[in-house]
Amino acid sequence: MESVKIEEVIRLASNVSMLVPLVLYFSRMKHASREVHIIGALIVVSGVCDLAGMVLFSMHRSTIILFNAYYFVLFFLLTWFYYQVLFANTNKRMVWAGVFVYLLSFILITTFVQNFFEYQTLMWLVTAIILIIYSIAYFFYSLSIITSTGSFGYGFIWINIGVMIYFCLNLFLFVMGNHVLTQLDAGTSALIWSSHNINNIIKNLLFGIGIYFYNKRIPSM
Numbered sequence: 001m002e003s004v005k006i007e008e009v010i011r012l013a014s015n016v017s018m019l020v021p022l023v024l025y026f027s028r029m030k031h032a033s034r035e036v037h038i039i040g041a042l043i044v045v046s047g048v049c050d051l052a053g054m055v056l057f058s059m060h061r062s063t064i065i066l067f068n069a070y071y072f073v074l075f076f077l078l079t080w081f082y083y084q085v086l087f088a089n090t091n092k093r094m095v096w097a098g099v100f101v102y103l104l105s106f107i108l109i110t111t112f113v114q115n116f117f118e119y120q121t122l123m124w125l126v127t128a129i130i131l132i133i134y135s136i137a138y139f140f141y142s143l144s145i146i147t148s149t150g151s152f153g154y155g156f157i158w159i160n161i162g163v164m165i166y167f168c169l170n171l172f173l174f175v176m177g178n179h180v181l182t183q184l185d186a187g188t189s190a191l192i193w194s195s196h197n198i199n200n201i202i203k204n205l206l207f208g209i210g211i212y213f214y215n216k217r218i219p220s221m
Contacts, residue, residue, distance in 0.1 A: 007194045014197035015050045020208035022047060028211060035084045036214050039159055039207060042077045045070070046204075068120045075102060075127045078163060082134040085156050086141055094137070098130045114178070121177030128167040128174055135164035155214030162206030169199045 025032070025040040032040065049070045056063050079095060079102075087095040105126045114120045138160045173180070173196055180192050 007190045010194045010197045010201075011190075014200045014204075015054070017201040017204040018043060018047050018050060021204055021211055024208050024211045028214070033214065035081055035156065036211060038077055038081045038084065039211065042074060042081075043204075043207065045073055045077070064117060064119055068116055068123070071120075071124050071127050072106075075131070078131055078134070081159075082131075082138060086134070086138045090137075090141060095134075098134065102126060102130060119178055119181050121174055121181070124177060125171070125174040128171055131163055132167050132171075135160050135167070139164070155210040155212070158206050158210035158213060160210075162203040162210065165206070166199050166203040169202075170196055 021043045083095045109122050
């Protein structure tokens with residue numbers, strides 16, 4: 001019973017944590033840049049999916065398509081974000097290579113391994129690997145253009161850290177995701193999935209910090 005209470009609290013905390021970046025985004029939406037609007041769109045999508053997931057869970061309905069659709073949208077929104085903040089100024093071919101690998105993986109995995117009506121945990125893993133590469137590339141890019149006095153005030157760094165932490169910490173869970181979500185009993189599955197919800201809380205808080213500081217410009221070199 002105690003484990004159920006703990007996992008439920010973590011799940012609810014994960015849902016509520018989305019309100020932090022959402023409120024900050026709406027408070028700055030009028031003067032937000034395109035990059036912030038992309039992250040804002042991702043936060044809204046995340047909130048809608050959380051709400052839909054709660055409804056489906058209460059009705060004892062499957063969340064498979066919801067999960068798959070969320071990670072599909074997440075990949076393209078974050079790819080668009082990294083294109084705006086990184087690849088448009090450095091190497092556009094890298095982002096197109098990532099999209100090509102993703103779409104090819106989606107076709108092969110959906111056709112031969114995990115169709116769209118089962119948890120596509122392999123696609124979640126592909127998403128994680130590509131976005132980790134993007135986040136590492138942005139990290140090195142930011143080191144080359146931001147001075148030490150301005151680094152903690154530049155919002156996109158915080159958002160990038162949120163992306164990196166979320167996907168790095170979830171890598172093992174995505175590898176084991178199909179087993180966790182389909183083979184284990186409901187209580188054990190929910191308890192293990194709580195690690196994802198904790199990572200989601202961290203991501204949301206970092207996104208909130210990033211949105212709060214996004215108008216801090218890179219100081220002149």
